[in-house]
Amino acid sequence: QKEVEQNSGPLSVPEGAIASLNCTYSDRGSQSFFWYRQYSGKSPELIMSIYSNGDKEDGRFTAQLNKASQYVSLLIRDSQPSDSATYLCAVTSYDKVIFGPGTSLSVIP
Amino acid sequence: GAVVSQHPSRVICKSGTSVKIECRSLDFQATTMFWYRQFPKKSLMLMATSNEGSKATYEQGVEKDKFLINHASLTLSTLTVTSAHPEDSSFYICSANDRGLNQPQHFGDGTRLSIL
Numbered sequence: 001q002k003e004v005e006q007n008s009g010p011l012s013v014p015e016g017a018i019a020s021l022n023c024t025y026s027d028r029g030s031q032s033f034f035w036y037r038q039y040s041g042k043s044p045e046l047i048m049s050i051y052s053n054g055d056k057e058d059g060r061f062t063a064q065l066n067k068a069s070q071y072v073s074l075l076i077r078d079s080q081p082s083d084s085a086t087y088l089c090a091v092t093s094y095d096k097v098i099f100g101p102g103t104s105l106s107v108i109p
Numbered sequence: 110g111a112v113v114s115q116h117p118s119r120v121i122c123k124s125g126t127s128v129k130i131e132c133r134s135l136d137f138q139a140t141t142m143f144w145y146r147q148f149p150k151k152s153l154m155l156m157a158t159s160n161e162g163s164k165a166t167y168e169q170g171v172e173k174d175k176f177l178i179n180h181a182s183l184t185l186s187t188l189t190v191t192s193a194h195p196e197d198s199s200f201y202i203c204s205a206n207d208r209g210l211n212q213p214q215h216f217g218d219g220t221r222l223s224i225l
Contacts, residue, residue: 032211043202043216044153051211088152092210095166097143101152 004091004100012106019076021103023089026070033065034090035074037083038102044088048074079107112136113205115217123225124195130188130220132159132203138183139205143214144176147200159186159203193224
């Protein structure tokens with residue numbers, strides 16, 4: 001069974017701090033990696049996608065991928081209360097997308 | 110951008126009722142759509158892959174006779190929860206994209222199903 005794991009949290013950070021979210025996956029053949037944000041009662045929305053080793057930055061968000069370690073992370077700089085949500089790591093595995101259990105982030109004003 | 114529409118957004122019905130949920134790709138054709146179920150404070154669990162013009166592929170543990178999937182056109186997939194019971198109450202979400210599995214999925218807004 002292909003798996004994606006995340007710390008469930010909750011992760012609490014003060015406003016303006018850096019939030020660091022981590023994800024590991026079991027399928028070495030995975031090619032595509034995504035971070036989604038999900039507010040309570042809503043469907044997920046895409047934050048970042050990353051396909052090659054290294055860092056990818058988009059505004060306050062930076063995704064990091066290390067395929068050798070089967071590890072992908074998301075950094076949120078200058079965290080805002082509006083960033084409070086559950087962050088889902090998703091990984092493609094053969095013919096489907098596997099989601100991690102999500103990390104709940106709370107940004108404290 | 111690509112949009113996926115899901116309807117209805119909320120259903121409340123009695124036990125034993127069958128409920129149909131629609132998932133439409135509004136501005137692209139989707140040969141494949143995915144159906145997920147999400148329980149409170151849990152992650153998305155893939156239920157099945159809906160394939161246009163052929164049978165759906167169900168994940169292990171998902172009853173295909175309970176959760177009927179029909180993907181009769183390139184823009185519409187339906188999930189029917191047959192003879193629903195309270196344990197079927199959940200948040201059901203569909204997704205699709207127009208550029209293959211290695212590109213991000215576009216999600217519908219989800220359907221909150223409550224069985225009394």
